Amino acid sequence: MSLSQSVENILKAIYDLQLGDQWVSTSALADRLGQKPASVTNMIQRLARAKASLVDxxxxxxxxxxxxxxxxxxxIIRHHRLIELYLAQTLGVPWDRVHDEAERLEHVISEDLEDRMAAALADPRLDPHGSPIPTKDGQIAAVVGVPLSEAPMRATVRVTEVRDEDANLLRYLGAMGLYPGAEFTVTGREPFGGSLHIRFNDQDLHLGEEALPHIRVAVQT
Ligand SMILES: [Zn+2]
Structure with missing residues (x-):
């Protein structure tokens, strides 16, 4: 399979936005890709008309x-997430920098390199941000948990996934030690959409409101 990088990025963006099998508007796609709607529509039409098309x-x-x-x-997502984990775990690249590297490398690694990275990492299930790594045969696990903005007061929660594209958010959370697997209790919330108060590792921390929807947590019972 040799698709151009821009085609691979469109496929990934459609996958992200179609949530199962919903139609994705070309304006939503253009937004996601940071391109003009007209050129995205143009490209999609071309892809859909191609022989052995991948897109309707x-x-x-x-x-x-x-x-x-x-x-x-x-x-492509398997490549991306394996590369992220390999960079973080084997090469010690900070978790806020692996996404940008993987955005480039995901398009160019061979199947052989993919297999070797997977083997070196003992066939991992999750990337450094907690996102499931699709299996070689194209299965992907469901992401567990709810956005932290929806977690109930007083609940003890465990971080399951953090959005990977926002390096500032990752540095912010990393500085507090809030990686996937971290467990804390929701202790309060400022009114009028203010910050969330949490108790983590015997410390009281405040989490900025804008970060909350991008952190997924499982509520512990
Ligand atoms: Zn990423």
Whole structure:
């Protein structure tokens, strides 16, 4: 399979936005990719018309990956997340820097290198941000938990996943030790959309409101 980098990025973006099998509007796609809607529509139409197409396109509804397209997207995501974990775990690259590196490398590593990285990491299930790594045969585990903004007061929660694209957010959370697996108790919240108070490792911390939707937690029972 040799697709261009921009095609692979479109497939990944559609996969991200289609949440199962919903149609993704070309304007939402353009937003995600930081490109002009007209050029994205153009590219999608071209992809949909191609022989052995990976994408379905319907005017006014948008784009959707067909089952082969989903497989290809999951393969790119597998590369991305394996590379992130390899960089973080084996090379010691800080977790706020692995995403940008993986964005580039995901398009170029061979299947052989992918297999060797997976073996070196003992066939890992999660990347450094807690996101599931698709299996070689294209299965992906569901992400568990709810956004921290929805966690109930007094609940003890465990961080399951943090959004990987925002390096500032990752540095902010890393400085407090809030990596996937960290467990803390929600102790209070400032009114009017203010910060969340938590108790973590015998410390009282305040978490900025804008960070909350990007942190996924499992509520412990
Ligand atoms: Zn990433």
């Amino acid at each position: 396109y319907t005017p006014y509804r948008g784009a959707r990956l067909n089952p082969t397209g989903v497989k290809v997207a999951l393969e």
